[in-house]
Amino acid sequence: MADWIVLAAISVVSASFAILWLLPRRQPKAGDYGLSAPGALFNVVFLFDGDRLISHSDVALAGYESVSNWADLRRLLQRDFPAFPETPEIVRSEGNIAVSAIDCTVEREVLCEWIDGIIRVQLRDLTGTASNPRRDPNDPIRLAMEQAPYPVWLVDNRNKVQWCNAAYVSLVRKIVGQDADLTDPLFPSLTDEAQLGRKTRVSIPVRGGSAKIWFDLTRVARDQDQLCYAVDINAIVEAETAQRKFVQTMAKTFAQLSIGLAIFDRNRQLALFNPALVDLTTLPPDFLSLRPSLSSFFDRLRDQHMMPEPKNYRSWRRQMNDLLEAAQDGNYQETWSLPSGSVYSVSGRPHPDGAVAFLFEDITAEITLTRRFRAEMDLMQSILDKLADAIAVFSDDGTLATTNYAYQMLWGDSDEAGFEPVTVLEITRQWQEHCTATPILGEIREFVTGRENRAEWSGELTLKSGGSMTCTVSPMQNGATIVRFVPGSAAKDIAEMRKISA
The missing domain is CATH 3.30.450.20 (PAS domain)
Known part of the structure; x- marks a missing residue:
């Protein structure tokens, strides 16, 4: 009987020494407790037997009083360490797991170790420590991802952010606030699998205003998650908006002109016309709205006797084609005397981008006045x-x-x-x-x-x-x-x- 008592005492002492050996030996300074404190993740250790918490370091008492099992600890760490294992069995199957913080700018990690049936969870600060072979600071891939000038992040199949780079963190804090939960995605999720690997233009609202920031969002599918990239295209969107407003302004201006305007794009299709063109050429608006080609446009003018019948129409068509393919300084200028007695001044101006603009001006009154003046002089x-x-x-x-x-x-x-x-x-x-x-x-x-x-x-x-x-x-x-x-x-x-x- 005495032997059994001695054996039990030895076992208890051995277990106590084992627990003391698993727990950290260095105690932090007073006031350095709590999850949000600067030293909160330094040398904090929890010991689990399965799901049950069996021991912890003294410093873990500050801020972790509610932790009694694995689920409690995971709930506290999920916001900063979303990749923390869901169950102890994952640690048992993997052996050792190092969980990095979601914010790559934070040099902290959670180390989970399987030691003879006991799971040791250590929350530690890596600042000032020796280089970790698992996280080589000179790894070019890591440097490229973490220091990229545009946001990069990783989301799981539940659309929760698992990792993000410094640019993403900075953007989240700018849009949401300093206390933002990084696990909540800032960008809208894409449910269309056809968009995976392709650029998608998305916008996110700016806090406290109606303005938006525009990005080209690209998602690359992986086994259980998606790697996401966002490129700021705000300058491009602003330029497009300014261009669109400029075109609208020009269109309103063109609508007030008495000169008929027909602009053909580089594909020789009618891109823009104003109401004066309809009045001068009597071409139906529905025909012009169909964006006819340059040849169809002038053929229709010829059919409606709105242009002088050329002696050789084929050579005239060739002249038009030569105009469009001519150098930047090429110009077309003619005076059309129509069968109706009207006189039009028609000019064509080619542009470097391949477009061409035709201007139709009714100069009948001017020509009539000139002729009358000449007759009076005679x-x-x-x-x-x-x-x-x-x-x-x-x-x-x-x-x-x-x-x-x-x-x-x-x-x-x-x-x-x-x-x-x-x-x-x-x-x-x-x-x-x-x-x-x-x-x-x-x-x-x-x-x-x-x-x-x-x-x-x-x-x-x-x-x-x-x-x-x-x-x-x-x-x-x-x-x-x-x-x-x-x-x-x-x-x-x-x-x-x-x-x-x-």
Whole structure:
């Protein structure tokens, strides 16, 4: 009986020494207790016999009073160590398990060891410790993942985050707050398996505002989890939004233009048109909305007689194709006179990206006004030519503007003289060749180029042949001057002198 008592005592002492050996020998400083304390995960040890907690280090009492079994400890550690084993049997089958914190910026881990039927769980701080062979700080793969400038995280089949890099942690704290639960996914889950491995544009709202941050989310499937990557595309989305607003603004502006606009993209399909194009070309809007090709567009114009019938339509089509394929400085400009009497100015502007814009402008009123003005000018010239007096009109800058038929017969100038930039000095020199010296020609020059004392006056010119004529100088509107020569015997004398010199 005594032997049994001694044997039992030895067993108890041995078990006590074993437990003391499993528990940590170093005690932390006072006040360094609790899960949230800086040293909370340093040298905290729990011993389990199956699910049951059989012992723990003294420091574990602070913050872990409610731990009585494996499930209690897992519930406390799940937020920071979501990969903590669900049951002790997992540790028994694996032998030793090192569980890293979900936040890769935290140098802490939970070490689970199977030692002769006892499970030893140690919560330890790795800061300042020797390099762990399981976590090589120089591992390029680890460095690439943990220090990547964009968020990277791992989610399990229950859509819980198991691991994340520093960029993900920083983003979560910025969006949710400093106390955010990292196991709750920040990004929406993708249920469509077809999207796995592909980029998906997602947005997350910013706390305290209506703004959103946009990302390209990529999920890569693994056996029991998914590795996720997020790339910030906020600048791209903002640029697209600005471009879309710019296009809308331009479309509203184009809608107010009286010039018809047709823009064809690089595939020669109609990409944009304005209401003025419908009014000018009479093409139905439903046809334009179908985005016809460039050739179909001009074929339809030809069918509706909204363009002049080309002598060789095939060569004209080839010219259009050459325009689109020409260099950046190529331009197309034509004036179309339509059978209806309207006149359109059509221009094409190729762009470096392969697009081309055609502008259709109705210049009928302008052409009509020009034609009317030209007709009135021809009428006035005809009236001047019917007058017996020789007339020369000078503009305000002293150049000869026009003459009549009698003037041309008198002085021998051609009918084109009035359209050449001939100055009053040159004209009076021509007159001087047929006249005797007189101050009248100098006074005419001063009157034509002057701006003051412009009253009508007359003078007599004596020809070298002995004849004379009356010269009348009169001011006109806008600084112009009209010089009138009254014909007489002088005209015949000048004509005879021209024949002799010829």
